[in-house]
Amino acid sequence: MPVITFANTKGGAGKTTMALVVAGELAKRGFRVAMLDADPQQWVSRWMVRMAKMSKFSIIADIDADNIEKTIKDLKKRNDYVVVDLPGGVTPLLAKGLGLSDHVFVPVQGCALDAAGGAQVLDILKKLKSECDIHIAHSVALTRVSSIITTRALLAVKGMLAQQGVHVLATPLIERAAYRDMFDAGTLIDALDPEAVSNLAKAQDNARLLVDEIAQFAPVPVKVPKTAKSTATAKAKAETPRKTAAAKKAA
Ligand SMILES: Nc1ncnc2c1ncn2[C@@H]1O[C@H](COP(=O)(O)OP(=O)(O)OP(=O)(O)O)[C@@H](O)[C@H]1O
Numbered sequence: 001m002p003v004i005t006f007a008n009t010k011g012g013a014g015k016t017t018m019a020l021v022v023a024g025e026l027a028k029r030g031f032r033v034a035m036l037d038a039d040p041q042q043w044v045s046r047w048m049v050r051m052a053k054m055s056k057f058s059i060i061a062d063i064d065a066d067n068i069e070k071t072i073k074d075l076k077k078r079n080d081y082v083v084v085d086l087p088g089g090v091t092p093l094l095a096k097g098l099g100l101s102d103h104v105f106v107p108v109q110g111c112a113l114d115a116a117g118g119a120q121v122l123d124i125l126k127k128l129k130s131e132c133d134i135h136i137a138h139s140v141a142l143t144r145v146s147s148i149i150t151t152r153a154l155l156a157v158k159g160m161l162a163q164q165g166v167h168v169l170a171t172p173l174i175e176r177a178a179y180r181d182m183f184d185a186g187t188l189i190d191a192l193d194p195e196a197v198s199n200l201a202k203a204q205d206n207a208r209l210l211v212d213e214i215a216q217f218a219p220v221p222v223k224v225p226k227t228a229k230s231t232a233t234a235k236a237k238a239e240t241p242r243k244t245a246a247a248k249k250a251a
């Protein structure tokens with residue numbers, strides 16, 4: 001089952017927020033989601049303590065370079081999606097986490113410093129391909145984008161990425177109070193009070209569109225149940241002679 005990872009070496013780029021919004025929306029759609037909290041500060045795990053338990057959404061704390069591989073391997077068997085929230089910085093955990101991913105999303109804000117943190121992740125992905133022949137699909141995901149203006153810095157980041165042939169998701173995560181408030185409230189955005197949080201419906205729409213797009217790049221493989229498979233084969237076999245007989249009659 002797909003492992004999707006959010007990585008940017010710069011602290012505060014918006015990794016945890018985007019990972020949580022995406023994981024929450026996937027769980028809401030009925031997928032079994034495990035979120036790995038690889039940040040030593042354990043923001044998500046602490047947040048989870050206050051959140052009402054959701055049966056399809058688990059958060060796994062204390063992920064480090066030593067245990068990430070085994071943890072992902074185990075969780076893939078029991079979940080539809082494994083969502084990895086990596087910490088900032090260039091560390092062995094970052095390289096390992098990237099290498100274990102099916103798709104890496106690099107949240108980038110429209111400022112130069114942030115783009116540099118994203119570029120470091122893109123460089124590691126390039127090296128994994130050229131030096132180790134490991135190709136990890138990846139996209140930049142713009143975040144904290146203003147809902148009203150397109151800033152020059154954002155246009156510059158987009159231009160730079162397009163020049164380098166880096167894929168950028170069409171749906172950015174907009175700067176919304178709901179994405180901040182979910183941390184304070186200890187809940188996913190859907191459980192926030194629409195009376196108290198401005199533009200909550202817009203934040204929910206944004207999350208839906210983002211996950212629609214992400215799911216295209218990291219789809220859950222469709223399992224054909226054994227019984228359905230054997231019934232279909234038996235049906236096909238049973239129909240073949242009848243068709244042949246009908247064809248002969250027509251001839
Ligand atoms: N789309 C958004 N709208 C509003 N606020 C946001 C958005 N994305 C991130 N933020 C805010 O920006 C700050 C940093 O975000 P976040 O913690 O997700 O970054 P991070 O990359 O995970 O940081 P770290 O490297 O420390 O783990 C937080 O205060 C968060 O609430």
Ligand SMILES: [Mg+2]
Nearest residue numbers: 015016039087
């Ligand atoms: Mg974080």
